[in-house]
Amino acid sequence: MLIEELEKYGLSKNYIDLLKSRGISELNPIQAEAVEKGVFSRVNMVVSAPTASGKTLIAEMALVKECMMGFKGVYLTPLRALANEKYDEFKALESIGLRIGISTGDYDQPAEYLGEYDLVIATYERFDSIQRLKPTWLGKTSLVVIDELHSVMDPDRGPVIEMIAARALKHGLRIIGLSATIGNPGDLAEWLNAVLVSSSWRPVKLIEGVYNKKETEIVFQDNRVEAVDIDEGDSVVNLALHNLKNNHQTLVFIHNRKKVEEYAQVVSQYTKTRSSRELSSVMEKLEEAPTRYERELLGGLIERGVGFHHAGLSHISRRVVEEAFRRRLLGIVFATPTLAAGVNLPARRVLVSIKRYDSTRGRRVNISVSEYKQMAGRAGRPRYDEVGEAIIVDASSVQEGFKYIHGSPEPVYGNLASDKGLRIHALSIIASQEARSIGELHGLLSKTFTAWQNPGLDLSSRVRDALRLLEDLKMVLVDGDYVRASRLGR
Numbered sequence: 001m002l003i004e005e006l007e008k009y010g011l012s013k014n015y016i017d018l019l020k021s022r023g024i025s026e027l028n029p030i031q032a033e034a035v036e037k038g039v040f041s042r043v044n045m046v047v048s049a050p051t052a053s054g055k056t057l058i059a060e061m062a063l064v065k066e067c068m069m070g071f072k073g074v075y076l077t078p079l080r081a082l083a084n085e086k087y088d089e090f091k092a093l094e095s096i097g098l099r100i101g102i103s104t105g106d107y108d109q110p111a112e113y114l115g116e117y118d119l120v121i122a123t124y125e126r127f128d129s130i131q132r133l134k135p136t137w138l139g140k141t142s143l144v145v146i147d148e149l150h151s152v153m154d155p156d157r158g159p160v161i162e163m164i165a166a167r168a169l170k171h172g173l174r175i176i177g178l179s180a181t182i183g184n185p186g187d188l189a190e191w192l193n194a195v196l197v198s199s200s201w202r203p204v205k206l207i208e209g210v211y212n213k214k215e216t217e218i219v220f221q222d223n224r225v226e227a228v229d230i231d232e233g234d235s236v237v238n239l240a241l242h243n244l245k246n247n248h249q250t251l252v253f254i255h256n257r258k259k260v261e262e263y264a265q266v267v268s269q270y271t272k273t274r275s276s277r278e279l280s281s282v283m284e285k286l287e288e289a290p291t292r293y294e295r296e297l298l299g300g301l302i303e304r305g306v307g308f309h310h311a312g313l314s315h316i317s318r319r320v321v322e323e324a325f326r327r328r329l330l331g332i333v334f335a336t337p338t339l340a341a342g343v344n345l346p347a348r349r350v351l352v353s354i355k356r357y358d359s360t361r362g363r364r365v366n367i368s369v370s371e372y373k374q375m376a377g378r379a380g381r382p383r384y385d386e387v388g389e390a391i392i393v394d395a396s397s398v399q400e401g402f403k404y405i406h407g408s409p410e411p412v413y414g415n416l417a418s419d420k421g422l423r424i425h426a427l428s429i430i431a432s433q434e435a436r437s438i439g440e441l442h443g444l445l446s447k448t449f450t451a452w453q454n455p456g457l458d459l460s461s462r463v464r465d466a467l468r469l470l471e472d473l474k475m476v477l478v479d480g481d482y483v484r485a486s487r488l489g490r
Contacts, residue, residue, distance in 0.1 A: 001026060002025065002027075003026060004016060010040060010065050011065060012068060012096065014095075015064055027054075027057075029199065029201045030055070031054050031058055040061070044195065045058075045062075045176045045194050046176075046194045046196050046197070046198075047197045048198045048199075049179075049181065049198070049199045050202050051180060051373075051374050051375075051377025051378055052344060052380075053199070056086075056344075058176070058197075059176050062145070063075065063119055063143060063145065071140060072117070072137060072140045072141040073118070073119045073145070074121075074144045076121075076127050076144065077122075078123065080105075080311075081311040083121050083122060084315050086147075087121045093119065099116060099119070100121070101116070101117030124146075124157055125157075128163055131167050132431075134432075143173070145178065148178065150370065150412050152188070152449055153412040153413060155415050155421075159425055162414055162416050163428075163429075163448065165449070169193070169447045170443075177192060180370060180374045181370070182409045182410070182411065183408055183409050183410050183411035184411035185198045187412075191449050191453070202377070204381065204385055204386070205380065205386070206387070206388050208376060208389070208391070209389065210392045210405070211238075211393050216228045218239075218391055219398055220389070221402070229242075230245070234266075236353070239393055240351065243331075243348075248389075249381070250333075251335060251347040251351070251378055252335065253352050253353060254336065255337065255356030256357065257312050260308045260310055261308050261334075264308040267306055268300070268301050268305075268306040274303065274305060279324075282329060286298060289314050289320075298317055298320070305329070305330055307324060308321070308334045308335065309335040309338075310335060311336065311338045333345075333347075337371065337374070348379070348380075348384070350375060351393045354366055354367050354392055354395060355367070369408065369409050372404045377390075378390075392405075413453060414448060416450035417457060417462065419465075419469075422445075422462060422466045426441060430484065430489070436482060436483065436484065437482050438463065438478075438482075441483065442459060442463050470489065
């Protein structure tokens, strides 16, 4: 679908010209399907598709139309770092007259000032508090976009997503959920009374492989075998140097911030310092980073064509690394999975660690297939590569690695039924006076994904158990069906 056709759906010529200036001349198959299925109408929608398949543009187009009609829109992300990335991205919409705002903290403030914006970017937790504090501008909001909707499975953030969506459903707010490829996207769509757009389309073909440490070779799913003639005693270092030697721009995903920085420093010892006018302009921006540690460590690495990226870095430093990588000034970047979640930074090759340390178990555990697929999906640069390659670096065996390659993403489940999650959110609802009775509390909680997914769950009994404990803790006062927060509970 050519983007000129979007004018008939109510998008302005100014916005269409903006898309053209970004190099977008037509919608990809997923975006076109979303248009055909009603993204410009009043329907709820769940878009489940691989990483880097253009889901954000679907949400952006819907938000732009709502704002042009005089309503407000909200775009939600799981992390402050990702909220900042989206804010920078959506700032381009100010050229067509939209006002863009961001809010990621101050959970006890109602944020009336955000009413001056047409589009607000926020974290899940911040918008959860906004919904409970009820600023006046919330009544003018018509669309909530929940990015990373598959995070509903997360034991901490998942219940927050469920409550945001439950309130939106209760008040008739429109919802667009953007999800990575998961095993049960139809369940999310049915829960949200939404149209489902589900696709495996990718802009660049993906070929996956496993590093065989014993044979020092990469075994690809297309039956290719690539010898790795570097042996520095560490699989990640071996493959990183191998890719640099072969001029393959590479992202390396490791599940530990400290290890990310250590690997970057080790690999930089094998590269040469470089200089160019383009590199100097990037380095000047790094001078604005808030800590000397970032300026000196990251600066020295970037000069050697190496970078690292994680949520602990300042916004300025993350932006510098991303810009340097996009401009191909960096041959390799070591990153935590935050980069896979929301930052559009494709690479020729992606190296993926499928093992992370679990502090609750005191040992390393395997990640899920869904997590692996999201990181692997960053392989392949549109306009640069005919294929992208993702390589598992630390599988216990080639067979284990291929279980990930051929595996299907797991289904997601709600997590609100845990005693802790139910108590926390029941108290929040009561303290904000969203519910003044046990019946009203049950009514809101019954709209969550957990309740939808478990029709046999005795939610009423679970709610009363949670209230009984909160009453014992003197957090709430219960009088028959009526309930209110105590001074301590507020």
